[in-house]
Amino acid sequence: MLFTLGSGSVLYAQEDDLLALLGEEEETIEYANASFKTNRVINLHSLESTSAGVLDIKISHRFGTLNRGAYELFGLDNASIRIGGDYGITDQLTVGLGRSSYQKTFDGFVKYKFLRQSKGKKVMPVTAAFLATTAIQSMKWQNPDRENYFSSRMYYTFQLILGRKFSENFSLQVSPTVVHRNLVKTSAEAHDVYAVAAAGRIKLTKRVALNAEYTYVLPDQLLPGFRNALSVGFDIETGGHVFQLHFTNSTSMIEPGLVTQTVETWGNGGIHFGFNVSRVFTVVRPKIQ
Amino acid sequence: MNFTCIIALIVLTFGQLPDAKLYEVDKGSVYFRSDAPLELIEASSTELKGLINAEERTFAFSVPMSSFEGFNSPLQRVHFNENYMESKQYPNATFSGKIIENIDFTKDGLYTVRAKGRLNVHGVKRERIIRSELQVEEGQIEVRADFTVLLAEHDISIPKIVHQKIAEEIAVEIRAVFLPKMP
Numbered sequence: 001m002l003f004t005l006g007s008g009s010v011l012y013a014q015e016d017d018l019l020a021l022l023g024e025e026e027e028t029i030e031y032a033n034a035s036f037k038t039n040r041v042i043n044l045h046s047l048e049s050t051s052a053g054v055l056d057i058k059i060s061h062r063f064g065t066l067n068r069g070a071y072e073l074f075g076l077d078n079a080s081i082r083i084g085g086d087y088g089i090t091d092q093l094t095v096g097l098g099r100s101s102y103q104k105t106f107d108g109f110v111k112y113k114f115l116r117q118s119k120g121k122k123v124m125p126v127t128a129a130f131l132a133t134t135a136i137q138s139m140k141w142q143n144p145d146r147e148n149y150f151s152s153r154m155y156y157t158f159q160l161i162l163g164r165k166f167s168e169n170f171s172l173q174v175s176p177t178v179v180h181r182n183l184v185k186t187s188a189e190a191h192d193v194y195a196v197a198a199a200g201r202i203k204l205t206k207r208v209a210l211n212a213e214y215t216y217v218l219p220d221q222l223l224p225g226f227r228n229a230l231s232v233g234f235d236i237e238t239g240g241h242v243f244q245l246h247f248t249n250s251t252s253m254i255e256p257g258l259v260t261q262t263v264e265t266w267g268n269g270g271i272h273f274g275f276n277v278s279r280v281f282t283v284v285r286p287k288i289q
Numbered sequence: 290m291n292f293t294c295i296i297a298l299i300v301l302t303f304g305q306l307p308d309a310k311l312y313e314v315d316k317g318s319v320y321f322r323s324d325a326p327l328e329l330i331e332a333s334s335t336e337l338k339g340l341i342n343a344e345e346r347t348f349a350f351s352v353p354m355s356s357f358e359g360f361n362s363p364l365q366r367v368h369f370n371e372n373y374m375e376s377k378q379y380p381n382a383t384f385s386g387k388i389i390e391n392i393d394f395t396k397d398g399l400y401t402v403r404a405k406g407r408l409n410v411h412g413v414k415r416e417r418i419i420r421s422e423l424q425v426e427e428g429q430i431e432v433r434a435d436f437t438v439l440l441a442e443h444d445i446s447i448p449k450i451v452h453q454k455i456a457e458e459i460a461v462e463i464r465a466v467f468l469p470k471m472p
Contacts, residue, residue, distance in 0.1 A: 018349035019385050022338045030355075034371050051363030091363075168377060206372045207448075239451055240364060282362040 032117040035127065035165040035173075038242045038278045039086060039094065039111075041199040041213045042231040043250055043258050047127045047163035047173050049113050050088035053284025058084045058098070060253050060276040067269030075273060082253045087283075100253060107254050109133040117164055131159040131175075135256050152183035155256035159197075169203040177215070179259045190221040195259045201235070209235040211246070215259055222260060229262045244276040312394075312430055314339035317465035319352050321438075328454040332359035332366070339465055341430065343394040348404060349385035350463070373445050379412040384419070397426050404434070413443040421463075430467040437461065 036046035039056065050056045060082045064075030072078065084098025084107075092113040099106050115128035135155040141148045156179070163173025175197040184191060199213035215229045233246020249264040249271055250257065264270030317337030323330040336356040341348045354376040360366045370376040386406015400423045408417045421434035438459045440447065447455050 018340045018342060018347055019351065019383060021340055022349055022351045022383075034367050054363055238448075239368070239454070240362070280362065280364050285361065286359060286363060286366075 027121040029118050029122045030120040032119075032127065032165040035117075035163060035171040036201055036211075037209055037235040037237050038244070038276075040244070040276060040278075041173075041201070041211050042233050042244060042246045042248060042276070043229065043253050044175065044197050044199050044213045044215070044255075045109075045111060045129075045131050045159065045161060046199065047113070047129055047161050047171075049092060049094045049111060049129070050086045050280075052088045052091045053282065053286075054088045055281045055283050056086040056088075056278055057281065058082070058086065058276055058278050060084075060274065062102075062248065062251055062253065062272040062274035065264055065270045065272055067271075080251055080253075098254070100257075102252050102257060104138045105135050105252075105254065105257075106138065107133060107135040126162050126164050128163075129161040131157070131161060133157040133159075133255055135254055154182045156180040157255035157259075159255065170200070172198070172200040174198050177255065177259060179256050181256065181260065186223070189223055193221045193260050194218045207237045209237075211235055211244070215262075217259060225263060226260065227262045227265055229258050230266060240280050242276075242278040244278070246274055246276075247271050248274060310342055310344040311470040312341040312343060312467035313470035314350075314465045315429075315468045317463070319357075320462045320464075321357075322460045322462075323456040324460070325456040326453050328361070330361060330365065330455070332357040332369070334358070337463070337465055339432075339467065340470070341394075341467055346388040346391070347386070348388065348406070349383065350465075351381045351383045353381055355380070373447075374411055379410075381409075382411075383407075383409045384417070389418070392423070394425055394430065399424050408438070410438060410443040411445050415442055428469060432463065432465045432467065434463040435461070 036048045039046055039048045039050055062080045064072055064078035066074045068075050080100070080102045082098050082100040084096060086094055086096035088094050094111045096109050097107070109131060111129055111131045113127065113129040115124055115126060117127040118124045133156070137153045137155070157177065159175050159177045161173055161175045163171060165171045177195045177197055179193045179195070181191055181193070195215050195217045197213065197215040199211065201209045201211045203209045211234070212232045217226070217228055227249060229248065229250035231246055231248035231250065233244055236243045236245070249266050250262045251264070251272060252258055252261055264272070314337055317339055318333055318335045319337050320331070320333040334352050334356040337350065337352045339348065339350040354374045355370055357366070357369065360369065384406055386404060389403045389405050390400070392400045392402060402421055402423055403418050404421050405418045407414045419434055419436045421432055424431040438461055440457055440459065447457070
């Protein structure tokens, strides 16, 4: 009995030596991936891109505010919607289009990831992406008699997204942002609005994560009554779908509205329940060797 | 020619000679296939590493889980690493052990052997005997092995919602060419 045990461990010792020999290999570059479940945190863009050859169809709803009370079923009687699609041209370059019912706005974006967090042979502490968006509001002119310019409908956003996956369970990103509005109502409002957004996620289980994001607009740019947007929600991932359920005080789901048009506050229950549903379709299938 | 020169020559000559008993994977691949009622998933890796000790008839294989490519979508690959294999925690799948049959690696021929060892997938080690074909030809060994892995045996759980899309038994194919290991 003792003999058998002894010879067994000797055998495994030899194999483990062989396994250890295999371990002596050159270092490789290890990229961080899946910092966020999808390329949006809630309303903000996350540092993730859509993979090359993948079409991500997104349908998002924001209901009315909770403080409307039982008569409007806490906001569920009203809904604002955005339908959009993002496509990965390469693993680094994503483009997207969308249409929001809020102010009948069309939007388009280009996002380029120019740094990827990695360790091993190449060490890069952060992931960095640049986002440029254009939004065109298509509401009927308030005053059709005066001379109106199409350019008055345009909004531009430029955003730098810097983020890091600190651990398997925790990711954080910071996004300096500028929103340019071609037309503002009064001269007291800035055409260029500067803001800093921060977002984070905590992975609770393999398929559920808790997300939060906050957009801080630098002072003296907007009229009194405009607020900073705060959103908190869960990501639930099931195969090809990601369901994002959240609470937010922003009605708009795109940058210009999020930064410059948020009027509700969390303090008095001006909170929208909402969800984003993301479904990915593989347009170009990956090859197998 | 002085004494040091001769020594240097001897060291150089013998230093370059391959280690007679150790063989190393020159080209190796692992392919797997999950054939479920609703979905067929295939992926492969060409980063298989392996060693055979011809004298002791021991062997070791290792493949990094994150090196598998293919799948039906990039997202599926992310889920494979994130949710099923947990590749950050368990980066490699390994199989190491001993060849049961006493075969002579110096003689050319086709041998069918049983490789007995421990298969480590997802950090769970299982004793396995895997039938393999070894083709020995002019000092190189070609290995072919086809076997299956039961996900449940390696604590890889499949959520109910994707039961119809992921097979419980995964077919694996190993192909490797071994050459004498250079020291």
